[in-house]
Amino acid sequence: MEGVSEDTWLDVIQKMDEVYSQLVKDEIALEEKNAQLEQSQQFIFSLLSAMSDVLIACNEKGGIEETNAALCELVGRSETRLRGSSVYALMAREEDLARIRAVIEQTAPTRVGAVVEVELLDGEGRAVPVDVNCTPRLDSAGRRVGHVFVGRPMGEIKRAYHQLREAHEALKRTQQQLIHSEKMASLGRLVAGVAHELNNPISFVLGNVHALKRYSERLRQYLAAIHEREESSSETARLRANLRIDHLLQDLPSLIEGMLEGAQRTADIVSGLKRFSAVDREEYATVDLADVVERAIHWVRKGTSQSLQVQWTRHGPSPVNGNAGQLLQIAMNLIQNAYDAASSRGGEAPALEITMAREGDRIVTRFRDNGPGIPEHLLTRIFDPFFTTKPVGKGTGLGLSISYGLAERHGGKLAAGNLAEGGAEFVLDLPAATQEPD
Secondary structure (H helix, E strand, C coil): CCCCCHHHHHHHHHHHHHHHHHHHHHHHHHHHHHHHHHHHHHHHHHHHHHCCCEEEEEECCCEEEEECHHHHHHHCCCHHHHCCCEHHHHECCHHHHHHHHHHHCCCCCCCCCEEEEEEEECCCCCEEEEEEEEEEEECCCCCEEEEEEEEEECHHHHHHHHHHHHHHHHHHHHHHHHHHHHHHHHHHHHHHHHHHHHHHHHHHHHHHHHHHHHHHHHHHHHHHHHCCCCCCHHHHHHHHHHCCHHHHHHHHHHHHHHHHHHHHHHHHHHHHHHHHHCCCCCCCEEEEHHHHHHHHHHHHHHHCCCCCEEEECCCCCCEEEECHHHHHHHHHHHHHHHHHHHHHHCCCCCEEEEEEEEECCEEEEEEEECCCCCCHHHCCCCCCCCCCCCCCCCCCCCHHHHHHHHHHHCCCEEEEEECCCCCEEEEEEEEECCCCCC
16 A cells, blocks of 8 residues: 555554454453353352252242242242242242231331241142241342242151150150159058058057957946946945956046057058158148158168168258158168168178258258269269169169159259268258248
8 A cells, every 4th residue: 555654564463463362362251251150150059959948039029030949849840930920929828928028018128137937838739837037139239129038848847846745745754654663662662661660550559459348348247237226335346346447447548548649650651651652743842851861761771771770860950842752752762772882882781871951041961871882983874764783673773863853853953972981972952941841
């Protein structure tokens, strides 16, 4: 071309090379951006597919714009069919529709969102409870452009909760049966003591009744003689002296008192046995814990532990709030366990020292035996149900576990440890009552 120098052509060619190089760079950058965008889409798609919770993204009018595989599986529809449909069409009930509509149409939504429980229609037309978190979706300018609903189907959770509740109820029934079984085992020890204790008062009653029978015969003869008009007064006086009527009449009150005492002792024994053996009715009252301990010592020694040497000194009343039968069961279990442990040692006679003291607003009772003590690695397990160190057939492993639970039920605690001089120590700590026992 005329007027265009060779240098000009070189500049044009150089500019074209620069433009081409820039185009190549832009194309490479665009391909990299597309690859990153595709990776991001794949990542988001994998997240949506992996979510076990259902996801619904809708516009301001409730039109569905995005879902996930969990929702498609729940409602039995494909993502293509769901996209563009209304979120209201998924609701099973009118009240569910009203709740979702209230969330979508609220004028001042918060970033935190709202949690509502609704029921969605599954693929077979059944209502499925879903706990939904509703959050507003905002654009770059902060304007609301829709909502995001993330929900978890509650059917499996409710079924699991129902099964858990049934298992809990079964466990409670089993626990009551175990407590009753252990109480029956303790009751067996009581019966041996009861058989011995009932002998004395019954003997009083029987002996006095036989004496009264003989005395009544004498009285009958004496009164018959009095009413015989033909008998002389001197003969009546002689018969009165021979039959010792005056002594008999003086002895009658003491005989009757003996019978009453024996009958009362029998009634007390039976009453105590009934209180202990009856099914717990959670009847709490102010109880003197010292009386409970003394009764437990008496029953255990009368029942199975005649050779147990108990060192116990009572120091005034020790009122606690509780059930006398349950407290008696705790004390009997601790005393019986102390005897069993001390007997297994051999050599010296089994002995138990019981002390009771008021420490602030607590009544603390310590049971110290002269047994071999508790191995350190077992101290954390002795209150576990069914755990026992006794030979097979000698223990159920429930006594200490039940005693621990009963102590907690009374607002106290039961602890175990070893003494420095040997033997084990169990400490029963109960809150003191504010009033004296009846």
